[in-house]
Amino acid sequence: MLETITMILQVIFSSAVVILLIYITFKVGGSRLNTFQHKKYIKILDKTYLSKDNALLVIKIGEKGYLVSSTPSNINLLQEVDTKELNNIEQSKTPKEFSSMKDMLNKLKGKKEENYEKKIL
16 A cells, blocks of 8 residues: 555656656757757758658748759759748748747647547538
8 A cells, every 4th residue: 555655656756857847848948949040040941842852942041032942963043032921931930939838738738629629520
């Protein structure tokens, strides 16, 4: 009986430690990842694979944007992307920062409910 209670307390304590570590990772790691990406002069904003070896990339160099095709043997500039479209792409790719762990959990809960409703329909 005493061993069972000890084991249950260990599981509860271990779960609390894991949840605390996840929370700290989101708070510290999320902000560091954003600052790491923002300091780059050259950014790949989007990448879409057309086949195993071929891809289209939207690249931002300074304030200019380019649509580029990439193959194993070469890279070709297809066109320059205008500033308005470049800003739209950049904003859509910016990860949303959560003000609290509660906001993040509410968003995840909302996605689960949406997926559940889709399965029913």
